[in-house]
Amino acid sequence: MRRFTWFNATSLTLGFVFLYLPILILMIYSFNSSKLVTVWAGFSTKWYGELLQNEAFMDAALVTLQVGLISSTIATLLGTMAAYVLVRGGRFMGRTLFSGMIYAPLVVPDVITGLSLLLLFISMGLDRGVTTIVLAHATFSMCYVSVVVSSRLVSFDRSLEEAALDLGCTPFDAFRSVTLPIIAPAVISGWLLAFTLSLDDLVIASFASGPSATTLPMKIFSAVRLGVSPEINALSTILIGIVTVGVVTSSIMTKRAAVRRKRQERAAEAQA
């Protein structure tokens, strides 16, 4: 028996007010007609219009999108491979170093990762720009992807793969038709995680990029240093809106898929 007390209700309410009120205020004031962000002067959508005409922001948004799409795809491929090696690879030389390198980027501060990558790019003589940001983002995101995917790989029944192999599948076919469908949700959420990490990153991108490429967070950061501006509020509102819609839809979809699977399992049990 669980009891839900007044204390629980109050702490949840206060907690969620604390988490959501700042974002809500930010979104409301993006519709403020005054240039002074803290003084309400009537409803207006003019900052959205100005934002769309601000070429610097639009260019930065395009760079960010490009970097995010490419780096998260590379990260998903590498991270899934790494997870497979960690969970199914058995013993090999340097395994400890490998798992260390997978987990370390999750805890190393961004400033250090960024600095070290920049020094690498310079000593390799690479021109800094979109390519170097993609390389940097793919590297730290692949570690997140591999953690997400390996937790799924650990929990699934290996005998399914073995059955496929016994029935004459090649290892690749077994992976494609048995393993991949089972780990697909984890791979997809790994990709989404990598994508949002890339969209979100300021510090590593600042080190890894050169004068030729500016990402949206870099642009926001330099604008925000000068203080609050209604244009940034409008931009934030758009970004938050996109993320919220994405997260809510994907969670509803996974929920539906789970319900459907349960129903099928139940039907199969009833038949048997």
Next chain:
Amino acid sequence: MGVVHGHCRSGIDPLIMGNLRRIFLISVPYGWLLLLFLIPFAIVLKISLSDAALAIPPYAPRLEAGSGLKGVWDLLTRFDLENFVFLTQDSLYWKAYLSSVWIALVSVVFTLLVGYPIAYGMARASDEWRPTLMMLVILPFWTSFLIRVYAWIGILGTNGYLNQVLLWSGLISEPLVILNTNLAVYIGIVYTYLPFMVLPIYATLEKLDHDLLEAAEDLGCSRLQAFWLITVPLSRPGVIAGCFLVFIPVVGEFVIPSLLGGSKTLMIGKVLWDEFFSNRDWPLASAVAVILLLILIIPIVLFQRQQQRQQEAEQ
């Protein structure tokens, strides 16, 4: 083509094929991480032992191509610990390290105080509410970190929303100075890192066996005693995990102190950034990074041990 292909496939021993595939699977992510994670650290270490120079890149000595073994030897003999000695001499640096660790510790305590009741409430909510509550905690984590920090600039400023409300209600007559102080940094950290504290605590509280609490109450414990004697000790693994998950990244935090902190807020992540981008002293920035990593290795190793023990206990 098809025939040749088929022939090739049958010509290769499946065992060799399997080995080749395995080598490929291991070597691609391995090589990537070696090149883009491990070697960069070696370079940071190397440059931290070099001297700053007015050159591009701005450090010396550098390994000249074609200088052979003699060049490597020259390089090694010209390395020194000068940058590290400088770090101990200039009080700015060790003060920044100490204050980063201190700010991280205080933030951990605040985050725990705010996060525990939320996790506790979530664990006690009914089954149909829990997924929604989970999503409400995770959702801010997906929205931009930078934007969430930025939201507080408008709230905490001298003309900010908080001061407006407080002045209007008559609680204060002069606006409070919160933005650009350490208090603002703490608020920013608690706000952005809260999910990292709530989720692991919730995970342990959710599994808690409620019969234990009932048994304790049957045996004469008050509710508060039962909470203190049963719930708190059983949620310890989650609390410890949450504390590490907040402490480790906060020590190296850059965005929050630079947007919400003031000139008196000393954090090493910001010092490193300024040393690199403003002073362009790459060797010194590298030395700062090396020491920061050494400081963080202790909590990281402790955290990993704790996680391992936790996993073994669950199996």
